[in-house]
Amino acid sequence: MALCSRGHALKATLLVAFLLILLNLFGSRRDTAPMSATQWPKRTRPSPDGAGGGHQQQPQQATNQTIHSSNNQTGPPDLLPSSSQLLNGTAPTTPKGHNNEAKPPDAVVAAAAATATAIGGHNDTTKNSTSLSRTENLVDDNSVGGNVSSSTSLRHRNDSLNLVQTEDGQEGSCPPIPPSLDGPYEVDPTYEPLTSVEQKLAPKLQPGGQYRPRECRARDRVAIVVPYRDREQHLPVFLKNLHPFLMKQQIEYGVFIVEQATGSQFNRASLMNVGFVEALKQKPWDCMVFHDVDLLPMDDRNLYTCPDQPRHMSVAVDTFGFKLPYTTIFGGVSAMTVKQFRTVNGFSNSFWGWGGEDDDMSNRLKHVGFHIARYPINIARYTMLSHKKEKANPKRYEKLNTGSKRFDSDGLNSLHYRLINLIRKPLYTWVHVEISPESS
Numbered sequence: 001m002a003l004c005s006r007g008h009a010l011k012a013t014l015l016v017a018f019l020l021i022l023l024n025l026f027g028s029r030r031d032t033a034p035m036s037a038t039q040w041p042k043r044t045r046p047s048p049d050g051a052g053g054g055h056q057q058q059p060q061q062a063t064n065q066t067i068h069s070s071n072n073q074t075g076p077p078d079l080l081p082s083s084s085q086l087l088n089g090t091a092p093t094t095p096k097g098h099n100n101e102a103k104p105p106d107a108v109v110a111a112a113a114a115t116a117t118a119i120g121g122h123n124d125t126t127k128n129s130t131s132l133s134r135t136e137n138l139v140d141d142n143s144v145g146g147n148v149s150s151s152t153s154l155r156h157r158n159d160s161l162n163l164v165q166t167e168d169g170q171e172g173s174c175p176p177i178p179p180s181l182d183g184p185y186e187v188d189p190t191y192e193p194l195t196s197v198e199q200k201l202a203p204k205l206q207p208g209g210q211y212r213p214r215e216c217r218a219r220d221r222v223a224i225v226v227p228y229r230d231r232e233q234h235l236p237v238f239l240k241n242l243h244p245f246l247m248k249q250q251i252e253y254g255v256f257i258v259e260q261a262t263g264s265q266f267n268r269a270s271l272m273n274v275g276f277v278e279a280l281k282q283k284p285w286d287c288m289v290f291h292d293v294d295l296l297p298m299d300d301r302n303l304y305t306c307p308d309q310p311r312h313m314s315v316a317v318d319t320f321g322f323k324l325p326y327t328t329i330f331g332g333v334s335a336m337t338v339k340q341f342r343t344v345n346g347f348s349n350s351f352w353g354w355g356g357e358d359d360d361m362s363n364r365l366k367h368v369g370f371h372i373a374r375y376p377i378n379i380a381r382y383t384m385l386s387h388k389k390e391k392a393n394p395k396r397y398e399k400l401n402t403g404s405k406r407f408d409s410d411g412l413n414s415l416h417y418r419l420i421n422l423i424r425k426p427l428y429t430w431v432h433v434e435i436s437p438e439s440s
Contacts, residue, residue, distance in 0.1 A: 174216035174250040178303075181248060185300045187241055187383050191233055197240040198426045204247065208282070208424030209239075209255035211247060218252035220305045223285040225275030226293050226428075227268045228259045234293045234385050239427045241296045248300050254283065255428040257293075260435055261420060266390070269347035269357035270435045273415045276341060278422065278431050289313070289335045297333075298381040304335065309373040310365055311335040315380035322381060330365070330372060331358030332382065343368055345411030348403060356396030360403045367407055 205211050212218050224242070228235070235257070246253050258275040260266060272290045279285055287306035295314055302313060314332030316322040344364040351357040365372065374380060393399075403410075416436040423430045 172216055173219055174213060176219070178248060178250045181300045183299055183301055185245060185298050187296045187298055189237060189296065189383065189385060192236050192240060194236045194239075194427075197236045201240065201243050202426040205243065205427065207426070209243075209426070209428035210253070210283075211243070212252035213247075213250045216250065218250060220251045220287055221283065221285045222246075222251050222253040222287045222289055222304055222306075223275070223279040223283075224253060224255045224289050224291050224304070225272055225279060226255065226257050226291050227271035227275070228257050228293055229262075229266055231293050231387070234387065237385060238293050238296065242291075243427065245297055245300055246304060249303055249305075251304060253304070254279065254285070256431055257428045258431045258433065260433060264435060264437070265352040266354070267349065267352050267435045268354075269351050269360075270349045270415065270417065271433070273346045273349065273412055274417050274433050274435075275431065276338075276346060276412070277415070278419070279429075280338070282429065285338065287335060287337055288341055289333065291333045292331075294385040294387055295332055295382045296385070298383055299379045301379050302375055302381075306335045306337040306340075307373050310340055310370050311373045311375075313375075313380055314382045315374050316377045317382045317384055319384045322377065324374075324377065328359065328362045328366075328372070330362040334358075334361075340370065342412065344370075345407060345413060346415070348399070348406065348410045349414055350399050350403075350406065350410055351393055351396060353393030353396075354390035355392050356400055359400055363400070363403055364407055367404065 224246075226238075239255070242255070256275050256279050258271045258278070260271055275290075276288055279288070287304075289304050289306075292314075295317065297313075304313075310330075312330050312332075312334050314334075315324055317332065344361070344367075347357055348360045348364075351360065362372065418434040418436065419431070420434060421430065421432040
């Protein structure tokens with residue numbers, strides 16, 4: 001009996017072992033079966049890029065052949081880095097075992113790169129690593145564009161982001177963030193005769209130094225008001241740098257050079273008031289940018305538009321070590337809406353000679369409840385052309401101390417001037433005026 005029981009037990013053990021072997025063989029055959037062309041590995045994380053199976057990948061590649069990725073990552077869409085990883089520069093390296101897989105859809109990479117550009121982020125196609133996402137708390141208006149390189153990989157990002165630009169032009173508003181911004185801007189401070197600058201730029205402009213983009217309808221209409229006298233060497237340099245700079249920002253704009261006639265001390269503030277009045281006679285501008293002729297912008301993300309609060313544009317000037325001299329400064333280059341400028345009654349007409357009028361404007365802004373907005377110091381950068389130091393106004397501090405008494409009576413409503421001439425020249429509108437002492 002004992003031998004029989006042992007025999008049965010041995011047979012049962014052999015049977016179980018045989019069955020286990022069969023099961024293992026069957027399982028290994030299933031594991032080594034070839035994967036179908038449309039079957040992707042299980043997702044390791046959700047894909048915010050929306051990349052799907054292979055049947056979606058082929059048409060994307062066909063329609064985006066002109067968009068080239070700046071990295072060489074490979075793998076199925078499930079394993080691609082997310083847009084947020086691309087923006088933050090934390091995209092993982094290609095996992096082993098996927099080096100021979102199909103490349104990710106080019107549209108995914110191009111869209112992520114263009115998104116990085118729109119928020120000022122950085123990726124392999126940008127020139128520097130400055131992120132503008134941290135500027136949103138510092139700027140009262142819409143955020144600014146990123147530092148895009150001129151790489152071919154981003155030339156067609158308008159298509160991937162469904163922007164409104166069309167071949168016919170003027171069929172839709174320009175995008176909030178101009179698509180062709182480069183960030184740090186190369187300034188050319190060398191002098192050229194005005195006629196030479198006109199030959200280069202006049203064909204792109206309307207009479208009077210006015211411009212509007214052809215490819216879309218500008219969101220902003222901006223008058224650039226430049227108080228001017230005795231700066232013949234600076235004017236061509238200023239115009240040859242500023243016009244191309246502004247064209248890239250897709251704004252409708254006009255440049256007004258307001259020149260004071262000889263015979264009296266220079267009154268910068270009154271000239272800016274005159275520019276405001278005369279510019280509005282030409283066109284219903286939304287925004288006024290008051291601009292010294294010796295300051296050249298160095299970063300095209302410094303948008304020449306007007307936010308909800310008055311904006312001080314020239315935050316970091318090279319002659320000041322690219323530092324803000326003091327927090328209430330409002331000189332150099334500033335931007336205000338027409339309504340804001342009228343609310344503070346414009347500039348004071350009482351400041352003859354150099355200095356004081358900008359600080360008085362800063363006091364006016366504070367008086368009516370405005371505060372000064374600024375772009376970050378790495379964007380609002382300017383270089384100053386060399387010039388002879390102007391004679392300071394010895395009474396400027398006295399005028400500043402008593403300025404609050406004149407806010408309502410000294411400004412646009414007390415402006416007196418005689419218009420000598422107004423000519424629409426190829427690169428600017430020349431406003432030649434004589435300022436009357438009655439304005440002060």
